[in-house]
Amino acid sequence: MKDFPSCFGENAVQVADSSSSNSNCTKTAQNLVICVYQCLIRGKSCLISITWSKSLMGQGLSVGVDDSSNQCICKVDIKPWVFSKRRGSKSLQAYSCKVDVFWDLSSAKFGVGPEPLEGFYVCVVVDRQMIMLLGDLKKEAYKKTNAIPLASNAVFVAKKEHVFGKRLFGNKAVFCDNGQVHDLVIECDTSSVSDPCLVIRIDTKTVMQIKRLKWKFRGNCTILVDGFAVEVYWDVYNWLYGNGASLGNAVFMFRTCLSEHKLWVSQPVSDENMLQSFSQRFSETKLKGLGFSLMLHAWKNE
Template sequence: MGQSMTMVIDDATFCKVEVKPWLFAKRKGCRAIDINGCDKVEVYWDLFSARYGSGPEPLDGYYIALVVDREMVLLLGDLRKEAFRKTNSSSLGSSSVFLAKREHILSRSVYCTKARFRDNGRIHDIAIECETAGLVEPRLSVRIDEKMVLQVKRLAWKFRGNQTVLVDGLPVEIFWDVHNWLFGHVIGSAVFMFRTAMSVELSSNDSFSDLSPVSRWQTLKERKPQASLGFSLILYAWKNE
């Protein structure tokens, strides 16, 4: 069992690489891909010396690069010099921005992950817990760095909603949808979104602020993360019964 890296462009999968845990497994390489007749498009990766924490993403010692017609258009990781040397490409025309992250987490009771809410900010521990056993009314709690930032009581009536909290002085809006946990199929997932900023269009739209929490949540789910000026973390939480 290992990890995989998948590249998706315009909702179509163009590149998927399996990273095996074996000692002599190939963890670096390149692949040419065809995207609607564009100029030469290549994906380069080097995960040979990558160092991992508790999550699936490498912390350092790696690079993943997307090169179009010998121009670097996307570069992830800290081995920047190695990436440019390997690809023999020109420098980035502009800095890339981390817009969104999607993650699937599996647990019996407490769902944990890590996230950075601003560029060069520190990594925060996030823990989500839904308490149902022995309670007349289920309740939901969210902790960031072991500090309770959100608690929802009478969850059967508030299974969808949103609330803004402060993390490092930055407003972070938390949306939750736990309908599947309470009323749906046993294998259904709950969905959580941590969003650091609203899009210019939404934040300036008075009609959006007048919507109910449920309607706001549905509106945001239907919009693409690229519409935001901030960062969005989307979590799919699955019960491991």
């Protein structure tokens, strides 16, 4: 399932395989957050992918650049650190020009996940122009790089991450670039009830409720968030019919459409290739600029 830029290689792709039975490898792979930004480099559309990782060795970071055909142009891989490599830079080549990647996480504060909360910056500079800038230390980033701000910055188009819980799966979520941060809660009790129900709440408001889940373990519907039409896809088959060490994760995708006419024709999604379908729609979002996609892998704690 190649639903993310090719710079991440096959190891990153395997994170999306919910049928994996190797629990140790799966738990390691779960500690990833991938953010994708669309931007222009010398007038050519490209995707910049930021992968945050977490392991026993510490925090890790990868920055990759893909072209419009989803082919990797260049990549810098900052391996997990404990006391080193928290600040630095690296020069790459893309579109016959120099691409400089700068990062400073020496004062970064982290939560339970691999993505920093504050006290950091990661930026990409091309021809002394700031193509992309993440983090709250913006003044420090401009001082370090001597870069010129661009009128049009990189656009946040996709995110993939993992959430954990027994019945409730909570997460902070946005549904468009520079959008409002919402409290997203997915609720599903598959262990103590005979007829499970799937409920999704945004800012405590119920926006979706699916009953008779054993018959509707895969599907899609449309909700409204911040005035946008958001298509919600779910696949909870593994929650209902997995067992023991092979119990996999459920997959949810929230895709914001820029306008109503760009919504897919309403069709029930119930085939076994749900994850491949997610992948295709996710790629469409990134490459065609149709909106924003948030993909969540939800794991039930033992």
